[in-house]
Amino acid sequence: MAGQNCLIANDWICGEYVRTRGQELTDATLQHVGITFASVAIGLLVAFPLALLARRWRGFAGPVLGATTILYTVPSLAMFSLLVPVFGLSAAVVVTGLVLYSLTILVRNILAGLAAVPEEAREAARGMGYGPVRLLFGVELPLAVPALMAGLRIATVSTVSLTTVGAIIGYGGLGNLIYEGMRSYFKAQVLTASVLCVALAVLADVGLLGVQRLLTPWARSGRRVKKRVLAKEAVA
Amino acid sequence: MGVVERTWEWLADAAHWSGTDGVWHRLGEHLFLTVVCLLISCAIALPVAVVLGHLGKGGALAVNLSNVGRAVPTFAVLVLLLLSPLGTMGSLPTVIALVLFAIPPVLTNAYVGMRGVDRGMVEAARGMGMTGRQIVARVELPLAFPLIVTGVRSAAVQVVATTTLAALPGGGGLGRIITAGFRLTDTAQVVAGALLVAVLALLVEGVFVLLQRLLDPMRGHVTAAHA
Numbered sequence: 001m002a003g004q005n006c007l008i009a010n011d012w013i014c015g016e017y018v019r020t021r022g023q024e025l026t027d028a029t030l031q032h033v034g035i036t037f038a039s040v041a042i043g044l045l046v047a048f049p050l051a052l053l054a055r056r057w058r059g060f061a062g063p064v065l066g067a068t069t070i071l072y073t074v075p076s077l078a079m080f081s082l083l084v085p086v087f088g089l090s091a092a093v094v095v096t097g098l099v100l101y102s103l104t105i106l107v108r109n110i111l112a113g114l115a116a117v118p119e120e121a122r123e124a125a126r127g128m129g130y131g132p133v134r135l136l137f138g139v140e141l142p143l144a145v146p147a148l149m150a151g152l153r154i155a156t157v158s159t160v161s162l163t164t165v166g167a168i169i170g171y172g173g174l175g176n177l178i179y180e181g182m183r184s185y186f187k188a189q190v191l192t193a194s195v196l197c198v199a200l201a202v203l204a205d206v207g208l209l210g211v212q213r214l215l216t217p218w219a220r221s222g223r224r225v226k227k228r229v230l231a232k233e234a235v236a
Numbered sequence: 237m238g239v240v241e242r243t244w245e246w247l248a249d250a251a252h253w254s255g256t257d258g259v260w261h262r263l264g265e266h267l268f269l270t271v272v273c274l275l276i277s278c279a280i281a282l283p284v285a286v287v288l289g290h291l292g293k294g295g296a297l298a299v300n301l302s303n304v305g306r307a308v309p310t311f312a313v314l315v316l317l318l319l320s321p322l323g324t325m326g327s328l329p330t331v332i333a334l335v336l337f338a339i340p341p342v343l344t345n346a347y348v349g350m351r352g353v354d355r356g357m358v359e360a361a362r363g364m365g366m367t368g369r370q371i372v373a374r375v376e377l378p379l380a381f382p383l384i385v386t387g388v389r390s391a392a393v394q395v396v397a398t399t400t401l402a403a404l405p406g407g408g409g410l411g412r413i414i415t416a417g418f419r420l421t422d423t424a425q426v427v428a429g430a431l432l433v434a435v436l437a438l439l440v441e442g443v444f445v446l447l448q449r450l451l452d453p454m455r456g457h458v459t460a461a462h463a
Contacts, residue, residue, distance in 0.1 A: 073393060073437035075400035077411055078430030081418045085239075154306065161309040168404065168418065175311060182315040182405055190319055194312035201307035 006188070014188035021189070024177070029196055031091075032173025035166065036159050036204070039095045043102030043155060050103070051110035052136075061111070068104040076101070076165040084169060094166035101162060102155040109151025113144030142216075149212040153205055160201040174200075242424035243431065252428075257416065259432065265408035266436065269399050273331055274392055277338035282384070285343045289350020289380070290372050298347035305340030311401055313337070318405050330402040337398060338391040345387025349380030378453035385451075389444035396437040400429075410436070 006014040018025065054061035074082075079097040087093045117140045125139045141148075164175030172179065174193040181189035246252060253259045288294040310333055317329035353376045361375045377384075403411025410433050417425030449455070 070434070070438070073397055073434050073441075074430055075397040075411065075414070075433050077400045077403070078414050078426065078433060081414055081426040082423075082430055084418075085423050157303070157306045161307060164309040164311045165401065167311075168415075175309070178309075178312050178315050179404070182318060185319060187319050190312070190315050194309070194316055197309055197312060198307055205303070205307070 010185070010187050012187045012191045014192075017188040018192060025192065025196065028174045028177050028193065029200070031171070032160070032163055032175075032197070032200060035091060035094055035098070035163050035171065035173055036156065036200075038091075039098035039159050039163075040102055040152070040156050042095065043099045043106055043159075044152065046099065047103050047106035047110060051107050051114065054107065054111060055114055064107060068107055071100050072104045076162050077168065080166060080169055089169050089171075091166075091171045093169055094163065094171045097166075098159050098162060102159055105155040105158070106151050109147050109154075110144065113147030113151075114140055116147060117143045145212065145215050149208060149215070153208045156204045156208060157201045160197065160204055164197060173197075239423055239427055243427040246422075246424045246428045247431075257412065259410075259413065262408065262410050262412055263432070263436070266396070266399055266410045266433075269327065269330060269334065269402065269409055270392065270395050270440075273334040273338055273395055273399075274388070276331070276335045277342050277391060278388060280335070281339045281343035282346055285346030285384075286350060286372060286377070289347045290368065290376060292351065295347070295351070298344050302340040302344040305337065308336075310334070310337045310398055311404065314401060314405065327402070327407055329405075330399075330407050334395055334399060334402075338395050341391040341394065342387045345390070346380065346384045349383030349387075350376055352383065353379045381451075381453055382448065385444060385448045389441060389448070392440050392444060393437045396440050397433060400433055 007016050007020075050064055054064045076097065079100065080093055083093040083096050087096065121139055121143060122135065125135050130138060163173050164178060166172035167175035167179035170176060174197045177193035178190050178197075180186070181193065251258075255261065285298065288298065313336060314329060314333040317323065317332055320329075322329050322332070357375055357379070358371060361371045366374065399409045400411030400414060402409050403415045410429055413429035413432065414426050417423070417429055
């Protein structure tokens with residue numbers, strides 16, 4: 001059978017592999033999605049208050065940005081290895097490491113988004129009697145959505161790709177298959193898992209872009225904004 | 237005894253610094269890989285970015301390239317190359333994987349820097365009769381310099397951190413100290429390895445900040461490009 005042959009010949013592309021290991025591939029993909037989703041969701045939950053604190057107290061901003069930048073220079077391999085004594089061999093290790101990485105991008109982008117809110121919009125809201133909480137959720141956050149979503153997209157795509165390194169402790173989603181495939185010299189497994197991983201990243205990116213469009217109906221496709229930026233560039 | 241003390245002891249032990257598995261040897265490998273990959277990436281990415289930026293073409297390529305670069309896991313690329321016929325050629329797979337990883341930040345930043353040059357200045361240079369080549373060399377490159385170096389700098393820091401992945405398939409570099417420590421469940425060694433890589437990354441960042449200050453062709457001139 002031709003299908004069997006490609007497994008024996010160790011071809012890069014092998015339909016038989018996908019057919020016989022479908023369950024394994026599905027499980028790995030689900031683990032990958034789960035780890036990525038948990039990491040980005042927790043990252044967002046942690047980054048948001050951090051960004052608000054950094055905005056409220058200027059003295060807090062330097063240390064927060066500095067610490068998150070230093071975290072980013074810690075190699076993922078080391079990050080996961082270092083967290084093992086804390087959590088044992090579990091998915092929590094990978095999720096925590098990825099949360100820490102995502103903070104760098106998310107905190108910066110939330111801060112940038114909030115800083116870009118026009119002062120006039122704030123003044124107008126205050127003049128209409130908005131309190132600080134309503135101002136934040138009703139005016140500032142919606143206006144910061146584009147920058148926030150840009151950060152979220154970068155963080156998500158990087159997280160999908162970094163999750164693979166979790167394979168060293170056995171919780172790397174599709175990375176597990178790549179790691180195993182590397183050890184057993186199984187070409188079809190490595191290529192299939194890699195392609196799925198890139199596809200996941202692209203899907204996540206496109207999905208988030210769709211969410212952003214839904215959240216900002218006033219900036220339809222951002223074409224007007226782009227034009228304005230270009231015009232500014234030409235004037236400057 | 238806490239992890240901090242044990243890490244310190246690990247680092248203070250001279251036996252851990254010598255030999256093939258020693259810190260000095262691994263550090264040498266790490267630096268060699270980093271420098272080679274960075275040089276190759278710059279040699280490929282900078283000319284392309286400068287030409288595209290000067291012509292004002294390929295903006296979508298420059299932006300998409302950095303997005304694609306982020307989506308493709310370096311680990312997967314490394315393993316794919318290892319299993320390909322190139323896999324038998326020593327550290328070549330590692331070098332290729334890291335070069336592919338470093339090109340996007342270098343190219344995108346250099347392109348944005350070239351495009352960010354004040355159009356008025358370029359027009360003025362053209363009005364003075366400068367050729368395209370002269371405009372690139374005397375106007376656009378000096379003004380785009382800070383952003384170009386920023387791109388190289390962030391690529392360098394990321395390459396230093398990512399070179400550790402070369403250790404997974406048994407390549408060289410400081411990552412080997414981390415993987416060995418992980419296998420021996422020696423937390424102190426893992427912390428020591430991570431610390432060495434982080435310090436190296438911060439040192440590289442520092443060197444580039446200095447270079448940027450010292451070499452900036454616009455040093456001492458007041459321009460808006462320095463924002």
